[in-house]
Amino acid sequence: xxxxxxxxxxxxxxxxxxxxxxxxxxxxxxxxxxxxxxxxxxxxxxxxxxxxxxxxxxxxxxxxxxxxxxxxxxxxxxxxxxxxxxxxxxxxxxxxxxxxxxxxxxxxxxxxxxxxxxxxxxxxxxxxxxxxxxxxxxxxxxxxxxxxxxxxxxxxxxxxxxxxxxxxxxxxxxxxxxxxxxxxxxxxxxxxxxxxxxxxxxxxxxxxxxxxxxxxxxxxxxxxxxxxxxxxxxxxxxxxxxxxxxxxxxxxxxxxxxxxxxxxxxxxxxxxxxxxxxxxxxxxxxxxxxxxxxxxxxxxxxxxxxxxx
Numbered sequence: 001x002x003x004x005x006x007x008x009x010x011x012x013x014x015x016x017x018x019x020x021x022x023x024x025x026x027x028x029x030x031x032x033x034x035x036x037x038x039x040x041x042x043x044x045x046x047x048x049x050x051x052x053x054x055x056x057x058x059x060x061x062x063x064x065x066x067x068x069x070x071x072x073x074x075x076x077x078x079x080x081x082x083x084x085x086x087x088x089x090x091x092x093x094x095x096x097x098x099x100x101x102x103x104x105x106x107x108x109x110x111x112x113x114x115x116x117x118x119x120x121x122x123x124x125x126x127x128x129x130x131x132x133x134x135x136x137x138x139x140x141x142x143x144x145x146x147x148x149x150x151x152x153x154x155x156x157x158x159x160x161x162x163x164x165x166x167x168x169x170x171x172x173x174x175x176x177x178x179x180x181x182x183x184x185x186x187x188x189x190x191x192x193x194x195x196x197x198x199x200x201x202x203x204x205x206x207x208x209x210x211x212x213x214x215x216x217x218x219x220x221x222x223x224x225x226x227x228x229x230x231x232x233x234x235x236x237x238x239x240x241x242x243x244x245x246x247x248x249x250x251x252x253x254x255x256x257x258x259x260x261x262x263x264x265x266x267x268x269x270x271x272x273x274x275x276x277x278x279x280x281x282x283x284x285x286x287x288x289x290x291x292x293x294x295x296x297x298x299x300x301x302x303x304x305x306x307x308x309x
Contacts, residue, residue: 003075005039006068008032009047013065014138016054069139077282088285089117095290096125096132096144100200100230101273104249105145108297116296117289129199142281143290147199148272157274158287159305160294164268165207166251166301168234168259169243176260183208183264190242192233195226200271204245207269234259247271248301272305 011021012032022029040047047061057065097106102124110122125132125141132144133152150157167186169175186208194201227233233244238258251261275294277287295306 001039001042003072005035006071008035009039009061009065010068010072010138012036012048012055013057013061014140016056018050018055069137073139073278073280077280087119088283089289090119092121092123093143093283093286093290094123094125094141096127096135096141098129098132098144098146098199099126100194100198100247100250101145101147102126103231104247105294105297105299108299109293112293112296113290116293117286120286120289128197130197136276136278139278142283143275143277143287145273145275145294147203148274150274150276152276154279155276156279157276158291160273160275160291161299161302161304162270162272163299163302164248164270165204165245165264166248166268167243167262167264168237168246168251168255169262170237170240171258171260173243173260175243175262178262180263180265183269186243186245192236192242192244193226194230194233195228200230200247203269203271207245245269249299251300273302 008021008025011024012018015021015024018033019029022032025032036047045060046058047064049056049058113122125135129146132141132146135141136144136155137152167175167181175181193204227236230246230250237244255261275291295304
């Protein structure tokens with residue numbers, strides 16, 4: 001058994017395809033296939049089910065691949081320990097960010113990070129929380145920025161900031177003259193939401209139990225209108241299709257001609273944004289500097305929660 005063979009099986013499990021796995025490992029497909037078959041023969045198990053359009057991992061294969069990931073991560077740690085003189089802030093950092101945070105944080109984060117760690121470029125992945133969680137566990141990303149609650153074994157989370165929600169209405173809506181809006185008032189309006197699977201949708205529904213009950217019953221316009229992104233929903237609201245709830249950082253001066261933004265009656269619904277990494281991830285300084293860069297972003301409307309990793 002070799003580390004190369006372990007890297008090959010991890011690649012196949014990730015790609016679900018021998019050809020793509022070989023490309024990601026910079027070897028030919030026959031080379032990769034022969035090495036994996038050799039490992040299967042050595043272990044007397046079948047790791048992958050071949051023959052379909054997509055390679056499937058067997059039950060025992062899943063357990064072995066998970067262990068292989070841990071072994072490879074420990075190897076990376078050994079390499080780090082052997083070269084502690086090297087700079088942890090040198091080399092790319094793989095960062096995952098959820099869809100409802102990335103467009104508003106990254107344009108501020110990247111310039112701040114370039115000042116603090118100019119030799120640490122970001123390899124970025126935008127996705128849903130569930131997908132980023134899997135990628136983090138598999139070592140496909142080094143850290144993720146997601147919204148609380150987040151509780152995965154083997155990870156450590158640091159709070160970054162608390163972000164209030166606001167109500168967005170089309171111009172001319174009766175609510176635009178209000179000083180604030182009670183969360184329960186949403187249940188009487190057509191509220192546009194993100195599609196299912198997005199954690200921000202769940203957080204909006206949690207902020208108004210009556211709206212959640214109405215949504216689950218499929219009553220009214222809110223039960224039919226959904227958007228794949230906050231930007232899509234913003235334009236639908238501007239066209240007069242209803243109202244919506246936005247995170248404070250998504251509000252921009254460009255909205256002034258299209259939308260009216262009204263705060264919630266205190267205490268406003270909020271979400272806590274977290275930076276999460278695997279507990280065994282060895283580039284601790286990189287995580288600390290990433291956190292510092294977020295604190296320097298000057299995000300509008302949020303409460304920063306500064307604490308060193």
